[in-house]
Amino acid sequence: MVRRTGEATREEIRTAATHLFRERGFARTSVRDIAALASSNPALVIRHFGTKELLFLETMHLTIDDEPLFDVPMEQFGERFIEVLLADDDIRGVYLALVRGSNEPQIRTRLQDIHEKMFVGPVRARLAGPDADIRARLAAAVVGGLLYVLWVVGDEALVAAEPRELVVRYGALLQQVLTERH
Amino acid sequence: MVRRTGEATREEIRTAATHLFRERGFARTSVRDIAALASSNPALVIRHFGTKELLFLETMHLTIDDEPLFDVPMEQFGERFIEVLLADDDIRGVYLALVRGSNEPQIRTRLQDIHEKMFVGPVRARLAGPDADIRARLAAAVVGGLLYVLWVVGDEALVAAEPRELVVRYGALLQQVLTERH
DNA sequence: GTCTATAAAATGATAGAC
DNA sequence: GTCTATCATTTTATAGAC
Numbered sequence: 001m002v003r004r005t006g007e008a009t010r011e012e013i014r015t016a017a018t019h020l021f022r023e024r025g026f027a028r029t030s031v032r033d034i035a036a037l038a039s040s041n042p043a044l045v046i047r048h049f050g051t052k053e054l055l056f057l058e059t060m061h062l063t064i065d066d067e068p069l070f071d072v073p074m075e076q077f078g079e080r081f082i083e084v085l086l087a088d089d090d091i092r093g094v095y096l097a098l099v100r101g102s103n104e105p106q107i108r109t110r111l112q113d114i115h116e117k118m119f120v121g122p123v124r125a126r127l128a129g130p131d132a133d134i135r136a137r138l139a140a141a142v143v144g145g146l147l148y149v150l151w152v153v154g155d156e157a158l159v160a161a162e163p164r165e166l167v168v169r170y171g172a173l174l175q176q177v178l179t180e181r182h
Numbered sequence: 183m184v185r186r187t188g189e190a191t192r193e194e195i196r197t198a199a200t201h202l203f204r205e206r207g208f209a210r211t212s213v214r215d216i217a218a219l220a221s222s223n224p225a226l227v228i229r230h231f232g233t234k235e236l237l238f239l240e241t242m243h244l245t246i247d248d249e250p251l252f253d254v255p256m257e258q259f260g261e262r263f264i265e266v267l268l269a270d271d272d273i274r275g276v277y278l279a280l281v282r283g284s285n286e287p288q289i290r291t292r293l294q295d296i297h298e299k300m301f302v303g304p305v306r307a308r309l310a311g312p313d314a315d316i317r318a319r320l321a322a323a324v325v326g327g328l329l330y331v332l333w334v335v336g337d338e339a340l341v342a343a344e345p346r347e348l349v350v351r352y353g354a355l356l357q358q359v360l361t362e363r364h
Numbered sequence: 365g366t367c368t369a370t371a372a373a374a375t376g377a378t379a380g381a382c
Numbered sequence: 383g384t385c386t387a388t389c390a391t392t393t394t395a396t397a398g399a400c
Contacts, residue, residue, distance in 0.1 A: 006383050025285050027209055031376060041385055046377055048383095100285050102334055103207050115335045137331070137340050138352055144335070145327020149319070152284055153297045153326070158319050170320055176362075177355055188365050213394065223367060228395055 010048050012038040017045075018059040022093025026056050026101035056101070057110060060094050064118045066125070077126060078178055079171025085147065086163060096151055119143050127178070139177050146170050192230050194220040199227075200241040204275025208238050208283035238283070239292060242276050246300045248307070259308060260360060261353025267329065268345060278333055301325050309360070321359050328352050 016037035020029040031052050035042045049055035064084075072080050085091060098114065101107040123143070124136030146166075149155045158166065198219035202211040213234050217224045231237035246266075254262050267273060280296065283289040305325070306318030328348075331337045340348065 009383080028285055030374080032374090042376080043378075043386085044384065052376065099334055100282055103210055103282050108336065111335055112337070115331070115337065120337075133339065134343065134347075134351070137337055138328075138355060141327040141331040141337075141340070141352070142324050142355070143327070144330050145323040145325070146320075148326050148330045148334075149297070149323040152281060152330075153293055154290065155294070155297065155302075155319055155322075157315065158323070161316065165316075169316070170323070173320060173324070173359055176358060180358075191365080212392080214392090224394080225367065225369095225396075226365080229365085234394070 006048075009038075009040060009044065013040055013045055013048060013055075014059060017055050021056055021060055021097050025097045026053075026104070026107065053104065053106060056097075057106060060097055060107075060110065062091060062094050062114050062118060064122065066122050070122060074126060075175065075179075078173070078175025079167060081122065081143065082146065082171040082174060083167045085143070086150075086167060091147075092151055095147060099148075099152055115140065115144065123178070135180075139174065142174055142177055188230075191220070191222060191226060195222055195227055195230060195237075196241060199237050203238055203242055203279050207279045208235075208286070208289065235286065235288060238279075239288060242279055242289075242292065244273060244276050244296050244300060246304065248304050252304060256308060257357065257361075260355070260357025261349060263304065263325065264328065264353040264356060265349045267325070268332075268349060273329075274333055277329060281330075281334055297322065297326065305360070317362070321356065324356055324359055 013034060017029075017034045020033055020037060023029075024033075031042045031045050034055070035045050038045075045055065046052075049058065069084055070077060070080060094114075098107060098111040102111050119140035120136055123139045124132055127136050127139075129135075150158055150166075195216060199211075199216045202215055202219060205211075213224045213227050216237070217227050220227075227234075227237065231240065251266055252259060252262060276296075280289060280293040284293050301322035302318050305321045306314055309318050309321075311317075332340055332348075
């Protein structure tokens with residue numbers, strides 16, 4: 001067997017780090033906290049992952065299944081997109097940790113990557129024309145605005161609103177932007 | 183004379199703090215840094231302002247002149263609003279510092295206040311109907327989305343774009359959302 | 365009001381025994 | 383691979399002389 005017992009420890013540390021970074025963010029999570037939750041010790045955390053920041057970058061990532069998830073008619077894309085984003089529980093924690101940690105250049109770069117792949121990409125794939133890129137980026141700003149207001153700012157009226165109402169209203173709004181009837 | 187020399191020191195500390203908090207944010211600005219820039223010392227900073235966080239809250243605020251600035255026809259409001267937000271140099275630094283520091287409950291509360299007064303308020307004042315509040319909040323999310331994408335994420339294509347093009351395109355987009363032609 | 369000196373605590377990371 | 387002990391630094395905040 002090639003497998004070593006270290007692999008299990010490594011995985012426990014990774015799990016603990018994922019949990020804590022999502023919950024408290026980068027700055028408020030210490031290497032000691034992670035070690036404690038993983039029933040390990042700080043030295044091992046560093047030994048396995050190098051630095052706290054490398055561990056953060058290794059755990060804080062997001063992916064989106066574009067093709068299968070958005071196999072809906074184009075006129076329902078706006079609503080469906082918002083629905084998927086708000087339904088996925090992983091997104092919120094990772095997103096918040098990245099936004100609040102974005103003072104660190106590496107973390108900000110990760111935020112850019114995720115923004116590009118999760119927001120800009122899916123939208124641009126559904127637009128055409130010479131200005132498709134900038135239109136997609138502005139539509140992605142609209143999408144990001146909802147997550148920002150719900151999760152970073154925490155607009156109390158919107159947080160307390162019926163999720164379905166948010167999906168319908170903001171979905172329609174996004175759709176309107178994408179369709180762009182002048 | 184009632185004025186004491188302490189007032190000048192206090193003002194220098196306030197100025198230094200404003201500058202550094204805008205430039206580097208809360209976490210990356212130390213009381214020592216502020217004292218050094220103010221040609222003072224850490225003890226005096228604390229003596230005058232209590233804690234670093236109180237000093238942060240005293241310096242990081244924004245106001246908007248609603249009435250005089252938005253004295254334009256309603257159909258130009260969207261573009262004008264975006265134009266004003268992007269033109270004001272104070273906003274960016276304060277906004278970034280608040281977003282990145284929003285792990286701290288007090289800082290997040292301040293962000294909520296500013297969001298309410300700067301974004302939700304002006305928009306809602308121009309909407310009517312039973313759903314004016316939620317529509318204003320969703321439109322404010324759209325507005326926040328642009329600042330978020332430009333300043334927090336730093337979408338390189340948008341940052342590099344002609345400011346005028348952003349104002350025109352995103353202004354039209356916001357206008358469309360406010361006018362809401364179905 | 366001002367400042368030097370320092371307290372008190374927390375942090376990321378490392379050395380070296382096992 | 384693991385862990386104890388600790389280094390080295392940085393932080394906010396305070397005590398007390400002037």
